[in-house]
Amino acid sequence: MMGVDYYVTLEINRTVTDAIIKQSYRRLALKYHPSTNKSPGALEKFHQLAEAYDVLSDPSKKAIYDKFGEEGLKGGIPPEFGAAGAWTSGYVYHGNPAKTFQLFFGGDNPFADFHSKDVDEMAVRLNGVQQQGKGRAVKTQDPPIERDLHLSLDDLFHGCTKKIKISRRVMNEDGYTSSIRDKILTIVVKPGWNEGTRITFPQEGDQGPNSIPADIIFIVRQKSHPCFVRQKNDLVYKAQIALEMALTGFSVDVETLGGRLLNIPINDIVHPQYNKVVTGEGMPLSQDPSRRGNLIIVFDTQFPQKLSAERKRVIKQALAS
Structure with a gap:
């Protein structure tokens, strides 16, 4: 069996009766009670004894533990083994060994006058809670x-x-x-x-x-978008154009995220640092969705791979004028 062995904790074997389980817990709990035993490890042992007794003294918990071990007991067992075809709930020890001790001994509790502040301090040391005020303890929150x-x-x-x-x-x-x-x-x-x-x-x-x-x-x-790149509240759109278009003018069509088709004329010379800003066609502002950032169109100018001598002559003549 993997995990904690409750039988070893109570120093008993698996065939013992319920009376022997109680007898062993009584003997060991008195031996390791933190009010009398100050040796290193006694407090942890007292906690382990309480959890072991809480499981082995309960017939249903004991049956699950005997068959599936600590993992099955605390993690729950699958539907084929559970009642009515349901996954059984996992066992969680309440974490208060003093409570288990007091319930066991009842009115015959030999440490009935054990100061409540000491019980709180024991809970702090065993369960990781922090004290708040005199003799009180509060739970801590798990990390987000x-x-x-x-x-x-x-x-x-x-x-x-x-x-x-x-x-x-x-x-x-x-x-x-x-x-x-x-x-x-x-x-x-x-x-x-x-x-x-x-x-x-x-x-x-x-x-x-x-x-x-x-x-x-x-x-x-x-997530990335196939057409737009977001820059804060602005949207950047890249358009590929030919060199002829960059020099002579053209218009570019952009379908917005809102589903509108914009036809934007470009009458300027498109040089390498040029971009076109369309006001109010970017992302909504989270503080005021009625306002929007800008749409910024940048251009990727495609140059021809080859030019004939005649075309070079014509371009030189055109640019020289």
Whole structure:
């Protein structure tokens, strides 16, 4: 069996009765209780004993553990082994060994006067929580989970709604066990959002008995577009033209992301540093979608590979005048 061996922890074998399990836990829990045992490792051992007893004293948990080990117990077992053809919920120990100890001994608890502050300090050391105020402890939040949200330039131009399914561990009503459940997160993409925009869903990560769920953060990543390159709020469009067009004038057709066909006349000489700026035909501004950046047309002038002597003469004559 892989993982933790609860039988070894309680110093018993697999064939013992429930009475022996209780007897062993009683003996070892008293031996390693942090109020009397200050030796290194005693506190961790006390925690391990409580979890082992919590599993082996429960017939259903013990049966799953005996057959599938710690991995099956905590991860859940597949439908073919679970009741009613469902995947069983994974086991999560509540993480409070003092609670297990007190429930076991009840009114006969030999450490009934054990100070509550010491119990809190033990929880701090075992479960990673931080103290807040005198004798109190609060949970810490898991680190945020970041995921990329890949969007097309059309999505960012028009805005859209994206629905993303996540699977996360959710605590059951008993407060100790958990199960995996799906949830749909809805992201309303606003026109003009930029690369790197962050959308936060607070505390939508895995739930646990001893921590606050992590925030899930989606980060906008812009996909490339076959016609346009985005530069902040501007859109850059590259047009290929012949040398003749660059020198004599022409018009260029551009279909915008909004579906309009622009016919833009170019009457200037198109030199290597030349570009044409069309005002208000770029991306919407995220702060005010009624306003837009510019469309910038740049030109890739195609030169002829060869010229005849006659054509060279004609061009020299034309340029010399």
